[in-house]
Amino acid sequence: MADSGELRKRTFVVTRFDPDKDQVPKTQSYEVPCRPEWKVLDALNYIKDEIDPTLSHRWSCRMAVCGSCGMNVNGEPKLTCKTSLAEYGDTVEVAPLANFPIIRDLVIEMDGFMEKFKAVKPWVIVAKEKAAEEGTYRQSPAQLAAFKQFSMCINCMLCYAACPVVAKEPDFLGPAAIALGHRYNMDSRDEGAPERNEIFRGEGTVFSCSYANECSEVCPKHVDPAAAINQSKLLAVIDWATSFVVKREK
Amino acid sequence: MTRPSDPQAMTPSKPGRTRTAPPQLPDDFWTRPRMRTYLLFDATGIVYLLVGLIALRVAWALADGAPAWDALLQSFASPGYVLFHILALISAIFVGVRFFRLFPKAQPAQIGPVKPPPPAVLHALLYAAWGGITLVLLAVFGGIWP
Amino acid sequence: MRFEPQEGNPLVEVYRHDVVIVGGGGAGLRAAIAAVEADPKISVAMVSKVYPMRSHTVSAEGGAAAYVPGSEDSLEKHFYDTVKGSDFLADQDCAEYFVEQATPELTLLEHWGCPWSRNDDGTVATRPFGGMTVPRTWYAADKVGFHMLHSLFQHSMRFDRIVRYDENFVTRILVDDGVCRGVVAIDIRSGVMRMFLGRAVILATGGAGKCFPFTTNGTIKTGDGMALAYRAGVGLKDMEFLQYHPTGLPGTGILITEASRGEGGYVLNSEGERFLVTRDYGVGQKAELGPRDMISRAEILEIEAGRGLQGPYGEYVLLDLRHLGEAKIMAKLPFVRELARTYIGVDPVYEPIPIRPVVHYMMGGVDTDIRGATPIPGLYAAGETACVSMNGANRLGSNSLTECLVFGARAGVEAAAYAKGSADGNEARLRSEAETEGARIDALRGRKKGGEKMSVIRHEMQVSMERGCGVYRKQESMNQTVAELAPLKGRYADLVLEDTSKVFNTEVLQALELGNMLDVAESIAIAAAARRESRGAHACRDYPKRNDAEFLHHSMMFFTPAGPRLDKKAVTITRFQPEERKY
Numbered sequence: 001m002a003d004s005g006e007l008r009k010r011t012f013v014v015t016r017f018d019p020d021k022d023q024v025p026k027t028q029s030y031e032v033p034c035r036p037e038w039k040v041l042d043a044l045n046y047i048k049d050e051i052d053p054t055l056s057h058r059w060s061c062r063m064a065v066c067g068s069c070g071m072n073v074n075g076e077p078k079l080t081c082k083t084s085l086a087e088y089g090d091t092v093e094v095a096p097l098a099n100f101p102i103i104r105d106l107v108i109e110m111d112g113f114m115e116k117f118k119a120v121k122p123w124v125i126v127a128k129e130k131a132a133e134e135g136t137y138r139q140s141p142a143q144l145a146a147f148k149q150f151s152m153c154i155n156c157m158l159c160y161a162a163c164p165v166v167a168k169e170p171d172f173l174g175p176a177a178i179a180l181g182h183r184y185n186m187d188s189r190d191e192g193a194p195e196r197n198e199i200f201r202g203e204g205t206v207f208s209c210s211y212a213n214e215c216s217e218v219c220p221k222h223v224d225p226a227a228a229i230n231q232s233k234l235l236a237v238i239d240w241a242t243s244f245v246v247k248r249e250k
Numbered sequence: 251m252t253r254p255s256d257p258q259a260m261t262p263s264k265p266g267r268t269r270t271a272p273p274q275l276p277d278d279f280w281t282r283p284r285m286r287t288y289l290l291f292d293a294t295g296i297v298y299l300l301v302g303l304i305a306l307r308v309a310w311a312l313a314d315g316a317p318a319w320d321a322l323l324q325s326f327a328s329p330g331y332v333l334f335h336i337l338a339l340i341s342a343i344f345v346g347v348r349f350f351r352l353f354p355k356a357q358p359a360q361i362g363p364v365k366p367p368p369p370a371v372l373h374a375l376l377y378a379a380w381g382g383i384t385l386v387l388l389a390v391f392g393g394i395w396p
Numbered sequence: 397m398r399f400e401p402q403e404g405n406p407l408v409e410v411y412r413h414d415v416v417i418v419g420g421g422g423a424g425l426r427a428a429i430a431a432v433e434a435d436p437k438i439s440v441a442m443v444s445k446v447y448p449m450r451s452h453t454v455s456a457e458g459g460a461a462a463y464v465p466g467s468e469d470s471l472e473k474h475f476y477d478t479v480k481g482s483d484f485l486a487d488q489d490c491a492e493y494f495v496e497q498a499t500p501e502l503t504l505l506e507h508w509g510c511p512w513s514r515n516d517d518g519t520v521a522t523r524p525f526g527g528m529t530v531p532r533t534w535y536a537a538d539k540v541g542f543h544m545l546h547s548l549f550q551h552s553m554r555f556d557r558i559v560r561y562d563e564n565f566v567t568r569i570l571v572d573d574g575v576c577r578g579v580v581a582i583d584i585r586s587g588v589m590r591m592f593l594g595r596a597v598i599l600a601t602g603g604a605g606k607c608f609p610f611t612t613n614g615t616i617k618t619g620d621g622m623a624l625a626y627r628a629g630v631g632l633k634d635m636e637f638l639q640y641h642p643t644g645l646p647g648t649g650i651l652i653t654e655a656s657r658g659e660g661g662y663v664l665n666s667e668g669e670r671f672l673v674t675r676d677y678g679v680g681q682k683a684e685l686g687p688r689d690m691i692s693r694a695e696i697l698e699i700e701a702g703r704g705l706q707g708p709y710g711e712y713v714l715l716d717l718r719h720l721g722e723a724k725i726m727a728k729l730p731f732v733r734e735l736a737r738t739y740i741g742v743d744p745v746y747e748p749i750p751i752r753p754v755v756h757y758m759m760g761g762v763d764t765d766i767r768g769a770t771p772i773p774g775l776y777a778a779g780e781t782a783c784v785s786m787n788g789a790n791r792l793g794s795n796s797l798t799e800c801l802v803f804g805a806r807a808g809v810e811a812a813a814y815a816k817g818s819a820d821g822n823e824a825r826l827r828s829e830a831e832t833e834g835a836r837i838d839a840l841r842g843r844k845k846g847g848e849k850m851s852v853i854r855h856e857m858q859v860s861m862e863r864g865c866g867v868y869r870k871q872e873s874m875n876q877t878v879a880e881l882a883p884l885k886g887r888y889a890d891l892v893l894e895d896t897s898k899v900f901n902t903e904v905l906q907a908l909e910l911g912n913m914l915d916v917a918e919s920i921a922i923a924a925a926a927r928r929e930s931r932g933a934h935a936c937r938d939y940p941k942r943n944d945a946e947f948l949h950h951s952m953m954f955f956t957p958a959g960p961r962l963d964k965k966a967v968t969i970t971r972f973q974p975e976e977r978k979y
Contacts, residue, residue, distance in 0.1 A: 018897045019269040027251070037647075037741075049851035053903045054895040058450075060614040063650045063735060065542055066450045075276035082738055095252065098279070100260045101270035103585060104900035109270050110447065111262035114562075122550040124509045132500035135465065137507070138518030144511055146359040151511050151543065155449050160260060164285070167275055170258035180550075186359060187509065211352060212288040230356035238361065267586035268899050 007033040010085065012043055014055065015095045016105050025102060027093075028052075040080040040094065041069055044106075057106040064220055067156035070097050071106055077161035079220045098161040113157055116173050120181030120199055125192025143188040150183035150228050152221045159215035159225050165208050173204035175215035175225035182228040185235065197232075197239035206232045252276055291348055294341040301338055350376045408580075408830040409590045410823075413441040413559065414815040415808075416578055416594030418566045418621060420444035421451030422541070422800035423779025423807075424600035425548040426501075428558045430808030438812055439557045441592050443581055445565040445616065445905070448549045452602055452614045453800065456541025457653035457731060459533035460797035462498035464522055469530040471495045476972060478795060481527045481687050482759075482788025483932035483942065484974035485634070485950070485967055490766045490784045492970070494795075494802050501801035502534050508551040510543050511536050523658045523728075526793045527687035527979075533794040538653050538731045544797055564590060565905055566620065568833050569597065569628040569775065570826050576628075576774035577821035580830045582837060584905065587898025589834035591827065595815035598768070598807050599625060599777040600800075603758035604916045606909075608865075609858040610709075611755040612644050612651035621781040623912035625762040626919065630770045631952040633783040633965065634760035635916070636924035637933045639791055640867050642691040644754030645740050647709035652732055652751055654793040656717055656744075657684040659728050663691070664714040664748060665703035680979040687979070689790045689933040692753035696867045699752075707750060714748035721745075753867050757796060759787045759933065760923070763952065763965070768807030774814060778807040785950060788967075789932020841904045842896030848887045850903075854910055857884055861917055865924050871938045874925040881918045888914055918960060919953040926962055927951060944974050 012032055017025035030051055032043045041059055048055050059069040064082040071080050072095040074088065085092070100108035130137070159175035160166045166174050173181075181200065185193040200206045209229045216226040252274035259273040279285065311322040325331065353376060354369035366372065389395035415431050417424045420442050428440045444451070463469050474495040479486050506512055506520065513521045513535050525533040536543040552558055563584040570577045570591070578593040604619025605611035626632050642663070643652040657663070663684050665671050672683045677694035679686025695713050698704060704711035717725060717732070722745045725733055729744075736742045736749045761783040768776045768784075779800045786799060864877025888911060895903040929943035930936050952963040 017271050019271070019899055020897055025271050025274075048902075053850070053893070054897070056895075056900045056902045058446075060446065060450050060616050061452065061455050062614065062648065063455060063739065065539070065731075066452075066454050066614060068446070068450045072276060075278055075282075093251065095274070095276070098252075098275050099255045099273045101273050103266070103268060103270055104897070107900050109260070109262065109266055110562075111264075111266065112260035114447075115262055118553050123554050124507065124551070130507050132503045132507075136503050136512070136520055139514055140518045141514050141516065143518075144514055148511055151546070152539075154454075154542070164279075164288070167255040167259060167273075167279070170256055170261065174260075184509070187511075189507070189509065210292055211356075212285070213352065214284065214288070217284060224355060226352075227355035230352075231358040234356065235358055235361070267583065267588065 005036050007035060010034050010043070010088070011091045012047065013091060013093045014047070014106070016055070017102050018104060034085050036086065038085050040071075040073055040078065040083045040085060040092065043085065043092070044080060044094065055106075056104045065154055067154035070156040070158050070161070071095065072098050072161060077158035077218045079156055079158065082220055097157060099163070099166050100157070100160070110157070113155075113160065113174070113176070116177040116204065117155070117180065119204065120173065120177050121192060121196055122180045122184060124184065124187065124190050125195060126189070127191060137189045139188055146188070147183045147186035150179050150186065150223060153179055153223045153225075154221055156220065158218045158220065162214040162218040164212050164214065165210065169208055171203050172208045173200075173206065175229060178206055178232055179223055179225040179228035182232045185232070193235070194239060194243070197236045200232050200236045201240060206236060209233070287348075291345060294345050297338050297341045300334070346380060407589065408827060408834055409588060410593065410827070411441060411561070411590060412593045414438035414594060415596045415598065415811045416441045416443060416592045417598045417600060418443050418579060418624075419451070419600035419602065419779070419781070420446070420448030420549075420560070420562075421600060421602060421779065422453035422545055422548060422797060423781070423804035424448075424451075424598070425545070425552050426801050426804030427598050427600060427778055427808035427811070429548070429552055429555065430805040431812040432555045432557045434809045434812040435816060438815060439559060441559055441561060441594060443561045443564045443566055443579065443592055445563060445584065445620070447562045448560070449546060450616070451545060452617055453541045453545040453797070455612070455614060455651060456544070456797055457538045457651060458655040458658065459523060459525060459535035459540050459794040460502055460544065460801075461525065461528065461533050461792070461794040462502045462798055463495065463532055464520065465499065467522070467530070467532075469532050473529055474498070474532060477528050478786065478792060479788070479972045480977060481790055481792040482786075483790055483977050484944075484948070484969075484972070485785065485788030485931060487766075487785050487968040488970040488972065489968050490786045493766055494786045494799065497802040497805070498798045501798060501805060505544060505547060505801065508547050510547040513537060523655060524685055525658050526654050526685050526691070527682070528792060528794075533658065535655065538655050538729050540797060561590075561592070565908065566624065567837065567908060568829075569624050570821075570829060571628050571772060572821040572826055574772065575818075575821065576772050577826055580833045585900055587841070587901060589830060589837065591830040593820070593823070593826065595818045595820070596774050596776060596811035598811050599762060599775070599781050600779045600804065601781050603761070603780040604913060605755045605758070607857065607913045607917045607920065608755040608861050609855075610644065610649040610862070612641055612649055613755070618909035618913050619916035620909065620912045621777065622761055623915045625770060625775070625777065626915055626953070626955045628772065628775070629955065630772055630775065631763040631954050631963065631965075632760060632916075632919045633763040633950045633952055634785055634789070634923070635758070635919040635953055636865075636927050636951060637759035637789050638755055638865065638920065639688055639757040639759060639933050640692040640753035641756035642688055642695055642753050643715050643751040644756070645735070646707050646712045646750055646752050648739055649754040650735055650739050651756065652715060652735065652749060653729070654688070656715060656729055656732050659724065660720055662716045662719070663695070663751075664716050665698045666705045666713075667703055669703070671698050671703070678978060682979045687790055688793060689935070690979070692867050693935055695753055705750070710752065712750040712752040715751045716748040717744040718746065718748065757791055759783065759785070759789065759791050760920075766806075767810045768803050769810060774818065776807040776811050778803040789934060837904065840893065840907060841898070841901060842893050844892065844894065846890045846892030848890045848892060850891055850906060850910060853884055853888055853891070854913075857881065857914060857917055860884075861921070865920055867935065869924060869934065869936050871925065871928070871936065874921060877921045878918070878925050881914065881921055885914050885918070915955075922960055922962060923951040923953055942977075948974065
């Protein structure tokens, strides 16, 4: 079991920004005595509790499932509750998540993501809703496996911070949103693939992705959004082709 | 430490209640090893553009008759052209290998009744196809076949 | 619908909806969906201090219980298991309603996309769980809360009439003429005060595990809704009953799901002995699948007997999954493996996991009836925040996720119906109350004067609660905790705050949360000290037996300006007369 041994002093260079006081973000350094088993988040909480209560950051579950604590640590998007300090040296840079507007210190604006999220219609679309009395749908383990991986996204947005296309093309739907739309497209209970494929070919087009694969490299939950996006490209094309052959209900 | 992303990156359609600082990228975003590989991968597009222009030149020379054709073939022997074609070959291999590596996970689990073969099989098929087409083309241009 | 705030100096912005829901977790989202489905015309405000997908429902792992049609289970068995698990303190009409509604609720969730794990024939799979005589726990690998929350949240996005106000922190319930009229909240991003006027308000803010130092709960579980209702005059019921989950990681308190025992895991002491089998801890044949309170107590007794292991965060015992094999662990418990490796450096395929009891759930909460209604007209509560009571003195694992759905839906429907038939309050009076609240927050924010540090008071509260209201309680230490909390509240009034900014000021939020926790902690300690018996999760060393003659009632804590007042409320017993709780 991890032992709580010697404390190690590390310097944390943290981005600070208060729109009422600062024109632009700046950095502030803190000396933190770190326990060996600490994650980056433990150091940030130590700073807030013991050194500087004016530091604002988001966090909650501290077990890598709520997705609140995404930040750029030494330039890489990380879940700070899951990232061990043992990976770092004497100086650790903590910045807000890349590619997002910054509200305050380490807190980024999330509503842009929420809009893209909702745009892919992430819910089960069926022509006729089933009543509870009719029981559950039958879904085989294989059918579940077809989309299960893509349902594991915790909305931490690390993929958006890593994606070169998100950095340059504001309209792009982005990895998590496309992966979620794909999750529903692949769910045997859903009938909404034509609608979502049209969205995938639209303004936020999945074809903006040039398969950098950075999103999948940083994803802490192994969702593999790059796989979802590139699968979606193929399916969106097939959907477009079949739409000329098969009559669609609008 | 950071540089700007697109000023509109991840910005909501309606501005929020408070002023935000613009979205940022880490300074070394484009120079990290994985990103360098990816940028190189995309940059090989220039090589293909040039290959396309060379193809036009070949077509032009064909139309102009035998002396123009001979002159063209002679010019291909020059060091510049040889180096370029070696570069084009390396680019094609680099892109091919990376593309083949990422290909299996770009296949949906199922399209209608069709399921893709496992990744090992897909890799084998892709490399076999690549090898096979290369051999056929070498045979054709080498005059061996048909 | 949502009105944009008025121009010209709104000290307080006003938003009008029919129903206002505080909290965006499992119960809150389910209530919102139920309300808009019940009435196609009403608008629902969902006010949460975090974005809904961050709600702590997300961390639940094991499963949700419901009768599976066609199986060997029955509603009667689920009803009996729940009542017995509650040590006969559950209101049996509520427990019966709960088991009846469980299957339709989980079915609806399935229709809304929840990826329940399946049997080969496509039907929903179930697993055994603690205290359940028959396997009836539906599961989605070992991340049920995550899948449930995300399915609910994504489904709720279809309804334009659910208007979300994310990252708005509710600080006060507005009650006018004895009727609930809405809430006052801070917009966390801008610091602006807002008044959400609604004909009905539903509290769904979860429990208060952060009153303790070691808990499975995330930092947002600070008992806000409970404190709000308490200060508005609603009683807090059965606060002394805290569930200690037997398998939490030492130090962090991170949850290792009961499903790891449901799939066959063993609990061992330092001698490698399966003490739940070899020694008599009241769980009988069920062994590791006994109810949580009994297993937690067994672990503490083993540690006290010197058969625990020593670690940097105290003593612990072991959870052994090695015999399940890697394949089964990766199929059924992948998240458990990831958590153990990441947070305690142990791979459960090869080594047993260190575990100890940690605070997990509060059986007690805001006093509601079977409809989710509090005694204040227009004020409702659901989920862990509420105490219906269906869990009585001890909750069975996998009942609470279903509880969020069943009573979230009921509260939503009832609130919608109530909102339709009621009138608005005196807005001028409410606005003035909101403005006073805003001034209070402004005075608190960044007030540099004060001698007390927040982290110190929080830590002292947590240490005191751990000492007095642990798994085993002694009258003396409970009394001591009660005595320690009152001066802590005094010191809280002298808190110093540094952050003067209005934009995303999390320091002032932490201060408000600490105030809520102190009120909740006090209720827990006083109720615990008054219950001179052992029942369910409340195990008092001085009174080791259950005493139905004197204590078969709910405890009620009421806020008064002179201090907390303890009262009692009868238990509704319909079918099952209290008997000895043996497994």
